[in-house]
Amino acid sequence: xxxxxxxxxxxxxxxxxxxxxxxxxxxxxxxxxxxxxxxxxxxxxxxxxxxxxxxxxxxxxxxxxxxxxxxxxxxxxxxxxxxxxxxxxxxxxxxxxxxxxxxxxxxxxxxxxxxxxxxxxxxxxxxxxxxxxxxxxxxxxxxxxxxxxxxxxxxxxxxxxxxxxxxxxxxxxxxxxxxxxxxxxxxxxxxxxxxxxxxxxxxxxxxxxxxxxxx
Amino acid sequence: xxxxxxxxxxxxxxxxxxxxxxxxxxxxxxxxxxxxxxxxxxxxxxxxxxxxxxxxxxxxxxxxxxxxxxxxxxxxxxxxxxxxxxxxxxxxxxxxxxxxxxxxxxxxxxxxxxxxxxxxxxxxxxxxxxxxxxxxxxxxxxxxxxxxxxxxxxxxxxxxxxxxxxxxxxxxxxxxxxxxxxxxxxxxxxxxxxxxxxxxxxxxxxxxxxxxxxx
DNA sequence: GATTTTACTGACCTTCGGGTCAGTAAGAAA
DNA sequence: TTTCTTACTGACCCGAAGGTCAGTAAAATC
Numbered sequence: 412x413x414x415x416x417x418x419x420x421x422x423x424x425x426x427x428x429x430x431x432x433x434x435x436x437x438x439x440x441x442x443x444x445x446x447x448x449x450x451x452x453x454x455x456x457x458x459x460x461x462x463x464x465x466x467x468x469x470x471x472x473x474x475x476x477x478x479x480x481x482x483x484x485x486x487x488x489x490x491x492x493x494x495x496x497x498x499x500x501x502x503x504x505x506x507x508x509x510x511x512x513x514x515x516x517x518x519x520x521x522x523x524x525x526x527x528x529x530x531x532x533x534x535x536x537x538x539x540x541x542x543x544x545x546x547x548x549x550x551x552x553x554x555x556x557x558x559x560x561x562x563x564x565x566x567x568x569x570x571x572x573x574x575x576x577x578x579x580x581x582x583x584x585x586x587x588x589x590x591x592x593x594x595x596x597x598x599x600x601x602x603x604x605x606x607x608x609x610x611x612x613x614x615x616x617x618x619x620x621x622x623x624x625x626x
Numbered sequence: 627x628x629x630x631x632x633x634x635x636x637x638x639x640x641x642x643x644x645x646x647x648x649x650x651x652x653x654x655x656x657x658x659x660x661x662x663x664x665x666x667x668x669x670x671x672x673x674x675x676x677x678x679x680x681x682x683x684x685x686x687x688x689x690x691x692x693x694x695x696x697x698x699x700x701x702x703x704x705x706x707x708x709x710x711x712x713x714x715x716x717x718x719x720x721x722x723x724x725x726x727x728x729x730x731x732x733x734x735x736x737x738x739x740x741x742x743x744x745x746x747x748x749x750x751x752x753x754x755x756x757x758x759x760x761x762x763x764x765x766x767x768x769x770x771x772x773x774x775x776x777x778x779x780x781x782x783x784x785x786x787x788x789x790x791x792x793x794x795x796x797x798x799x800x801x802x803x804x805x806x807x808x809x810x811x812x813x814x815x816x817x818x819x820x821x822x823x824x825x826x827x828x829x830x831x832x833x834x835x836x837x838x839x840x841x
Numbered sequence: 842g843a844t845t846t847t848a849c850t851g852a853c854c855t856t857c858g859g860g861t862c863a864g865t866a867a868g869a870a871a
Numbered sequence: 872t873t874t875c876t877t878a879c880t881g882a883c884c885c886g887a888a889g890g891t892c893a894g895t896a897a898a899a900t901c
Contacts, residue, residue, distance in 0.1 A: 426866085426867065426868095426878080426879075427878045427879070428878085432879095448749075450665045453857095453858070454859065455858080455859095464881060465860085465881075466880055469860070469861080470879075474859080475858095475859065475860090509835075532811060533748065533749070533811055534663075534748075534749045536810075536811050543811060543812065543815065544815050547811075547815065551816070565835075570836065570837060571836065572834075572836065572837050574829045574835065576829055576830050576835055578822065579822050579826035581808070581823070582801040582804070582823070582826045582827050583830065583835070585805075585827075586796075586797045586801075588800070588803065589796060589800035589803045590800075592807060593796070596747060596751050596758060596761075596762070597762050597766070599755070600755065600758065600762065601766070603796075607790065607793065607794050610794075611791045611794035611797045612800075615789075615791050615797050615798065615830070616834060616835060617834045618789065618834040619830065620724075620777070620786055620787060620789065620798070620832060621720075621786060621833065622785060622786060622787050641849075641896090641898095642847080642848045642849070642896095642898065643848085644847090647849095668887095669890085670888080678850085679850045679851060680889090681890090681891080682849055684889095684891075685848070689890080690888095690889065690890090
């Protein structure tokens, strides 16, 4: 009995809510696409999650793909918007700045919701060149620029070696990507210990593995 | 006219070839799964590529998934088998060994056929825990062990610092994974220059970014 | 050449899921 | 209360693709 109230948290919500529907559908879509990607995502399930019937989706979105685009776009902007201002102040040693940047990156990209987005785009990016492109500029592009600034400042202050890394700073954050990828594939069977990995990452990034610095 | 000969290279091949069929089907399967992943892979297309009809596939494989498993398994073993012996001799400085290992890894994993396999498993691995598991031991496990050996030997010879990296050597090869992932997503729009990336990778791995080695 | 075996075919079956639309009822207007 | 508008429903449609199997013909056996 009381079929309406037991699968959604809200009770007594009105049945006709034109304004709220699109956002609710997009939200349900994000969760479904995160779990299953585009192909395995199921519109009946999305509808059920959103507390509506499948037909209603088509009142607001032209097709599954249109809903997917809307979901991705909203997700990209919301996830990326968050980590905007956090790194803006350039106080501290280069070592501190880089450490803070990495912590931030692991937090968002490895543990947080950005990972699901990353996975979707890695999987289904071919069909979304425009999304891929804006994702690139919001993440890789921006991150690389920020890193270059930090490193250049470090060189000026006499803290940082001049090296090819200055032009390709992605190698510095690569282990974080590795960690995310590893957990995507092996989390259930062979999880990585975050603390140890992070420590090793920091250590290699700052000092390398060799004892001597001569060629 | 002559419908039989124009899509397959062989002409005059006998029509009943029980022994060769499985390998041919697996081969066609690999190519199809590489291009489309599991879900979008199409058995009619695989059959056409193998020069047979769809029904024939089911003479040799129980299901699409069984064919997928066979294809993955053959692919993994063949790719891994190749790079087996190449690293077996431990001659040279640690620097030389690590450089050689990385070159090998980039060659196979980034440019070569291993990338497609990696992508499929990353994308669709959830449904194949056993494949994922064996893939892990064949690649990550084996690679980590090899790295640890090289590093331990380096420490003994006084070439390598003692550091947390010794226990988590994956951070050393992480940039190669990053490179592969980057190209998967952005190759068409924002390709990375391999030579520069590789140089930066090597440089960071050996020396880190800091000028001083004190804390 | 006649008979038997079996690799192989392709039309067909079935399921799944995206997409449709005639019908329903909630809420506004009168 | 009656009428009208429209948000919403869910049974249905249909194409796509995994899977089946009676039939065919190539080769082996006699």
